Amino acid sequence: MSTNHLLDNLDNINKIDVSNMSARISNITGMLTSALTTSLEFQDTNTPSDVILAGMGGSAIACDLLNDYLSGNPTIPITVIREPQLPYTPSSETLLVVNSFSGNTEETIAIFNKGYTYGCRMIVVSSGGTLEELAKSHNVPLIKMNIQGEPRSIVPYHFLLLIRLFDLLKLTTLSKSEIEDTLKSVSKCVTEYGLDVPIQDNLAKQIAIQLQDKFPCIYGGGLFKGLTLRWKTQINENSKSICLNDYIPEFFHNAIESVQKYELFNPNLFIVVIEPYENPEWLQKRYSTLHKILTDYGLSHNLIKSQFKSKMEQIMCMMNLSDYTSYYLGILKNVDPSSTEVIDSTKKIMS
Template sequence: MNAHSILDNPSEILTIDTTDMGQRISDTPGMLNSAISQYDKNDLFPSFKPRDIILGGMGGSAIAGNLVVDYLANDLNIPICVCRYPELPYTPTENTLVLINSFSGNTEETISMFHQARSTPCKTIVISNGGTLSHLAPKYGIPLVNMSIQGEPRTIVPYHLFLLIQILQPYTTGSNIDNDLLETIDVAKVYSKEFSISNPSAKNPSKRLAESIKNRLLCVYGGGLLSSLTLRWKTQINENGKSLCISDTIPELFHNTLETFQEFEKINKDIFVILLQQNQQPQWLRSRYTTIKQLLNRFDIKNVTITTNETSDLAQIIHMMMLCDFTSYYLGILKQANPSPNKVIDEAKKMMS
């Protein structure tokens, strides 16, 4: 059976995807709905007005943090950063809000962040599904938001994103956030069907894209609202697709990456570039996409521009994330690799323990 027919044969897919990860990805609308219905909207710190926010986490938990920063960029008028290190980027004060994110609750770096935050006068919230952090938070009187969902940490990122939006909502100036959340669930339902395993390649852009990028070095570039999604694409291609992927952001890549577009580069024929482009871009960003496209074509580097037609920022993020999740999943299937287990990552953790 050739690779193309595998993607149009659900039963064949399930012989590779033995944990039914495809179904978990398809249930993104259900995840988003659960994130809303399960979250207690009572303000965790009713009278607190933070002057700065630190979002601590690793892997999918950190990416959820990056995405919420992108989404709330115009509605959160205080400094906010994402920390991916065992040490917090600075010493929090009594005016700092620290969100400790770990789906498993056992991530070494995130536990270290927790203890550092606890030793300062900052306000701390733990978001977890269990493990050590779910034990430590109540022990020290720190609010715990329980992630009542099953799946890989990377699979539940949409759920995690919706939780973070709701936790941070009291500190924003946004008035349409509740509507955005509900409308985005309807958007997710549309793409869940379009990208589903049962939808054939002829009607399924995620399957066709997976076919296009197999056996190529994938580079994903994007800017503006979709900046952090370039990293989401990289990590999903790595973990689900078991493939190397390079990500970069606009305008930063204009100061370094563009210089690698050279005629003498023999690797050009093996590269495939995805340009993630948001709806309604500012002029400065639009001109840079045009320039990149022209340069890629000049040097015969295969590329595709993916633009979302959704209007709300949150719907655009979820659309592009779902396309990423399904495409990376199908890439793993094309390689005859079960997308779910991360055997090399797990081995590395054991080697360091």
């Protein structure tokens, strides 16, 4: 393997990645296997009337991905929230799923207390901390997350846990074949995006180089709506970069106007469009139109279309691509991808 470029020099990468985040990204198969064996035992498995999924950061991303995974087969209303306020007054038949990997997230603890006050059904998904203590002291069911890593690194694990929970509640059906196919596909992705794969054969490294010294924009819709935010937040945290994400079809009602020559910043943009394997006709028409508009107006972009078929495969594999791409972009900046100095200092200021 050539070592002329930083992304093909393992020694230099390892010097920058001091916490070995690459190992956590590459362990997606292990994470999914762990998610399949994590205990889910509840007395009440009746289907709720509605669900509120609460979380922040990576925990909320897992909720977004679940919502996209369930889309197209709605049975009950599902709402994802990222604030210490409930979106409506829950009933005794509402299920509030409180998600926090650390168990110490301020906003999520506040939501737990509000939900308990209203008397709705509750489940806590956490690795410990204050939320575990609250769940045990209030006899609230707890899904104990037994895994190591940053909240953003363990999203594949968290996402599959939520799918298993919804399967238990009869809100979706998780098949053995879908799991087996997903495990094979994510293993293939790690093989293709890994550190030892040279740039010319590595899509994640290629996209990172395209994004270097550019303003990244991530666009997508349908099954990949939540993944546009996943790409954005991974680039924010792993690459220490500003990034914009937007959704199709909303993009066509406002942001599309910005492609014109009047925006002098446009030459500094690089747009990544992420597209599911199959789309309904209305959405496919918009993907085709977006590609044409970006080409006609000369905006640098890369259209990444999923090569996988099942919903879980597509979400997991596109998420893995975002994880590797943002990791490599951080390496190109000579910054430890796992560090969150500003986030940590901000929390101290607000405490």
